[in-house]
Amino acid sequence: MSDHNNHLKRSPSPLGDDAHGDGQQGRxxxxxxxxxxxxxxxxxxxxYPCGTCVRxxxxxxxxxxxxxxxxxxxxxxxxxxxxxxxxxTPPSIIQLQKHPLTAPGARFHHRSMMDPVxxxxxxxxxxxxxxxxxxxxxxxxxxxxxxxxxxxCGIRAEVLETFVDITTLLTWADLTRLSKAYFKIVNTxxxxxxxxxxxxxxxxxxxxxxxxxxxxxxxLGVVALGSFFSPNGHPKENGFILGARDLLxxxxxxHPTTNNVTGWVLRTIYLRLTSRPHGAWIxxxxxxxxxxxxxxxxxxxxxxxxxxxxxxxxxKVAKSRRRLFWVARALNIVLSFEYGRSRVGFDVITTKRxxxxxxxxxxxxxxxxxxxxxxxxxxxxxxxxxxxLCTALTKIEELxxxxxxxxxxxxxxxxxxxxxLWLMSLTDAKDRAxxxxxxxxxxxxxxxxxxxxxxxxxxxxxAPFQFLCCVLAIATPRALAHVKDxxxxxxxxxxxxxxxxxxxxxxxxAILVQxxxxxxxxELQALNxxxxxxxxxDHPSVGSSVGLTDVPNFDWAMDLPFEWETxxxxxxxxxxxxxxxxxxxxQAQPHxxxxxxxxxxxxxxxxxxxxxxxxxxxxxxxx
Numbered sequence: 362m363s364d365h366n367n368h369l370k371r372s373p374s375p376l377g378d379d380a381h382g383d384g385q386q387g388r389x390x391x392x393x394x395x396x397x398x399x400x401x402x403x404x405x406x407x408x409y410p411c412g413t414c415v416r417x418x419x420x421x422x423x424x425x426x427x428x429x430x431x432x433x434x435x436x437x438x439x440x441x442x443x444x445x446x447x448x449x450t451p452p453s454i455i456q457l458q459k460h461p462l463t464a465p466g467a468r469f470h471h472r473s474m475m476d477p478v479x480x481x482x483x484x485x486x487x488x489x490x491x492x493x494x495x496x497x498x499x500x501x502x503x504x505x506x507x508x509x510x511x512x513x514c515g516i517r518a519e520v521l522e523t524f525v526d527i528t529t530l531l532t533w534a535d536l537t538r539l540s541k542a543y544f545k546i547v548n549t550x551x552x553x554x555x556x557x558x559x560x561x562x563x564x565x566x567x568x569x570x571x572x573x574x575x576x577x578x579x580x581l582g583v584v585a586l587g588s589f590f591s592p593n594g595h596p597k598e599n600g601f602i603l604g605a606r607d608l609l610x611x612x613x614x615x616h617p618t619t620n621n622v623t624g625w626v627l628r629t630i631y632l633r634l635t636s637r638p639h640g641a642w643i644x645x646x647x648x649x650x651x652x653x654x655x656x657x658x659x660x661x662x663x664x665x666x667x668x669x670x671x672x673x674x675x676x677k678v679a680k681s682r683r684r685l686f687w688v689a690r691a692l693n694i695v696l697s698f699e700y701g702r703s704r705v706g707f708d709v710i711t712t713k714r715x716x717x718x719x720x721x722x723x724x725x726x727x728x729x730x731x732x733x734x735x736x737x738x739x740x741x742x743x744x745x746x747x748x749x750l751c752t753a754l755t756k757i758e759e760l761x762x763x764x765x766x767x768x769x770x771x772x773x774x775x776x777x778x779x780x781x782l783w784l785m786s787l788t789d790a791k792d793r794a795x796x797x798x799x800x801x802x803x804x805x806x807x808x809x810x811x812x813x814x815x816x817x818x819x820x821x822x823x824a825p826f827q828f829l830c831c832v833l834a835i836a837t838p839r840a841l842a843h844v845k846d847x848x849x850x851x852x853x854x855x856x857x858x859x860x861x862x863x864x865x866x867x868x869x870x871a872i873l874v875q876x877x878x879x880x881x882x883x884e885l886q887a888l889n890x891x892x893x894x895x896x897x898x899d900h901p902s903v904g905s906s907v908g909l910t911d912v913p914n915f916d917w918a919m920d921l922p923f924e925w926e927t928x929x930x931x932x933x934x935x936x937x938x939x940x941x942x943x944x945x946x947x948q949a950q951p952h953x954x955x956x957x958x959x960x961x962x963x964x965x966x967x968x969x970x971x972x973x974x975x976x977x978x979x980x981x982x983x984x
Contacts, residue, residue, distance in 0.1 A: 393405075393407045393423060394407065395409075395410075395411050395414060395421045395422055395423050396422045396423070397413070397414055397419040397420070397421065397422070398411060398413055398414070401413075401500070409421060409423065482653065482654060482655060482656030482659070482664075488509070488512075490507060492505040492508075492510055493505045493506065493507050526570055526571070527566065527567075527570055527577050527580060527581070527604075528567065528570045530581070530597060530600055530601065530604055531580070531581070531584060531597075531601070533567055535584065535595060536563055536567075536580065536583075536584055537560075538587075538591075539583070539584040539587030539588050539591065539595060540556075540559065540560070540563075540583050540584065540587055541587070542586075542587040542588075542590050542591045543583045543584070543586050543587035543590070544556045544559075546590045546816060547586050547587075547590065547630065548721075549720065549721055549722065549764075550721075550722050550723065550726060550764065550766050550767070551626075551630070551688050551692075551723050551726065552684060552688065552718065552721045552722075552723030553623055553626055553627075553684060553685050553688050553689075553723070554579075554583070554623065555681070559579075559583070562576050562579075562580075563576075563580055566580065573608075573611075575608070575612055575618050575620040575621050575624070576620050577604075577605075577608050578605045578608040578609050578612070578620065578621065578623075578624030578627075579620050579623050579624050579627065581601045581602070581604050581605035581608070582601075582602075582605045582623075582624050582627030582628060582631065583627065584601050585598055585601035585602045585605065585627075585631055586627060586630060586631055586634075588601065589631065589634060589635070589817075590816065590817075592815065602628070602631055605624060605627070605628060606628065608624070609621065609624050609625060609628065612624075613647070613651070616654070616655075617651040617652075617654040617655040618655060619655060619657070619681070619682065619685060621651055621655070622648060622651045622652055622655060622657065622685060622689060623685060625644060625645075625647055625648035625651055625689075626645075626648050626685070626688065626689050626692060628644050629641055629644040629645045629648055629692055629696070630692070632644050633696065633819055634817070634818070634819050638696075638699075638700045639700075641696055641700075642696050642697060642700050642702050645689070645692050645693040645696050645697075645705075646693060646705050648689050648692070648693065649689060649690065649693050649705035650705065652685075652686055652689055652690070653707065657682050657685060657686040657689075657712065658686055658690075658707050658710050658711070658712050659710075659711050659712060660679075660711045660712055660713065661679070663711040680715060682712070683712050683713055683714070683715045684715045684723065686712045687712070687714060687715060687727045688723055688726065688727060690727075690730070691726055691727045691729075691730030691731070692730075693705055694730040694731075694733055695729070695730050695733070695770070695773075695774070698733050698736070698774065698777055699773060699774075699777055701736070703736075703737065704735065706735075714727070715727075722762065722763075722764040722766070722767050725760065725762055725764070725767050726767065726770070728760065729757065729760065729767070729770060729771065729774060732753045732756050732757055732774075733753055733774060733778075734746070734749040734750060734753055736781075746781075746785065747782060747785060747786040747789045748789075750778050750781055750782055750789070751782070751789055751792075751793055753778060754775055754778045754779075754793055754796055754797075755796070757771050757774055757775055757778075757800070758771075758775070758796050758799065758800055765807040765808075765810045765811050765816075766807075766811070766816075766818050766820070768803055768804060768806075768807035769804055769807050769808060769811075769818065769820035769821065769823075769824045770820060771800060771803075771804075772800050772801060772803070772804035772807075772820070772824040772827075772828060773820050773823060773824050773827065775796070775797055775800045775801075776797065776801075776824070776827040776828060776830075776831050777827075779793065779794075779797045779831050779834075780831075783834055790834075790835075791835075794835045794837070794840065797828075797831055797835070798832075798835075798839070798840060798843065801824075801828035801831065801832070801843065802843070804824045804825065804828060805825065805828075805846060805847070805850055807824075808820075808821050808822075808824060808825055808850060808854070809850070809853075812853065812854060812857055815857075817858065821854065822851070822854050822858075822862070822863055822866050825847055825850050825851055825854070826851065826866045826869075826870060828843070828847060829843075829844065829847040829848070829851070829870050829873070829874075830873065832844060832847065833873055833874070833877045836877070841877075844874055847870070848867075848870060848871065848874065851863075851866060851867040851870050852867055854866070854867070855867045
């Protein structure tokens with residue numbers, strides 16, 4: 362009987378006695394208990410990870426000492442569960458700290474918690490997360506849910522969401538027609554939507570249009586942008602964008618979703634095309650806060666606490682999350698950099714960059730945004746802000762693209778960098794003027810291409826106008842040569858679109874050119890006020906000074922290296938040169954007879970030296 366029991370204890374199955382199929386019902390016990398369960402004397406089911414570790418967020422580890430003890434006794438060791446292949450991630454903040462945390466809740470410090478059902482993301486130190494974490498730390502059988510307990514007194518009920526029937530604003534025919542324009546023009550540059558998935562969601566929504574659905578904001582945003590870029594806009598375009606705004610505002614107080622973030626990005630693009638700078642910037646900032654609320658800045662695998670468990674093997678969902686996050690972030694960076702406002706930043710970003718796709722330019726849009734330095738820099742981390750701006754300008758100039766929109770965006774960002782250099786470092790601004798001029802010339806061509814195709818991106822007029830401002834700031838003859846082409850292009854844009862904004866841009870550019878002309882005329886008038894007096898004739902031995910008005914050409918000398926030793930130590934170098942000159946002359950002159958050398962007076966010898974050597978009195982004295 363004892364041998365039989367021993368045999369049962371050596372069972373390789375972590376499930377216990379039932380694995381033998383002998384019909385005996387005994388106490389089921391897993392021999393392969395993990396280290397946390399053994400330490401806390403809790404029941405372990407032998408799986409990886411075990412149920413106890415999953416429930417209390419322990420790190421499930423199966424020790425190997427048991428196998429060694431079995432082998433020493435000559436017994437067959439139990440089969441331990443094999444842990445799945447772990448995706449290696451960068452070290453966490455807690456691992457990078459010099460001193461490990463020793464508080465009871467240290468294992469939750471700087472960790473994140475996400476509820477994928479309500480798409481709610483918070484840090485572990487959040488007020489709504491702490492009750493749940495406290496329950497985990499107390500090892501309670503009933504762990505509090507992730508909820509905003511005692512957030513307020515609850516005197517007023519929440520405002521109910523109004524019902525929206527999307528079919529009253531939009532027909533299926535309108536959606537299919539306008540969405541084609543969107544995916545042809547807008548999605549090519551930003552790429553936040555998949556056309557097939559979009560049409561599937563739209564068909565499902567039109568099949569059941571009752572109730573409130575967050576996909577409505579995406580549908581209305583897409584058709585609004587499609588109407589904007591269509592030759593004939595939809596008469597309800599304004600209703601589309603207002604309807605999307607109302608839906609986004611209603612959903613902004615609830616738990617954000619990816620559709621909600623997408624809707625804010627689409628609204629930001631539309632406002633950048635049609636409204637004031639503050640509207641687009643605040644919309645992009647809201648989009649980034651919604652990004653954080655939905656946890657898009659974190660890879661699901663890098664979130665330490667996930668409740669409830671979410672599947673991580675859906676690569677299509679992961680790619681969609683990455684693309685949406687990086688495009689939303691890039692849009693916020695670009696708008697903040699152009700407008701001169703603060704960008705929305707996160708402490709740690711674990712979301713991976715998405716790969717480039719064929720026919721799309723979203724990856725270049727993100728790449729340009731990531732090159733821009735932050736205006737609010739830490740001088741200890743970035744001691745040379747002009748240097749970082751010059752580096753960014755070089756990389757922007759080197760980026761090659763086939764997209765006219767990206768080419769104009771390059772120009773917009775280059776001009777934004779030059780404005781900062783011009784304000785903080787006149788030397789750096791002068792040094793990089795050629796790069797700005799080269800990018801500006803390419804922007805003229807890109808703007809002309811978009812005018813011909815009637816694609817009214819915002820930088821069609823913005824880039825030429827800002828280039829003209831930069832040209833007037835540089836104010837060199839080479840730069841001012843672009844004023845004529847710039848004014849002609851702005852005039853062409855005003856004739857093509859004939860709106861208040863385009864006419865205002867041309868008129869203001871003309872005023873700036875007139876101001877520059879008046880300043881140049883005053884400078885010329887000041888130079889012309891100098892009285893012309895006859896030139897002086899110098900000593901015949903020096904030569905005529907009249908020819909000095911013809912400046913000699915020293916371009917050949919510009920390629921020679923600059924001798925800093927000569928510049929910093931003139932006397933030393935002059936003495937060295939004097940020694941070489943005197944040595945060479947002594948070798949070239951015939952030696953006088955010995956008696957002449959002994960009988961010649963000092964005056965005659967000094968006169969001989971003065972007539973045959975260069976006049977370097979200090980150098981001669983040093984020699």
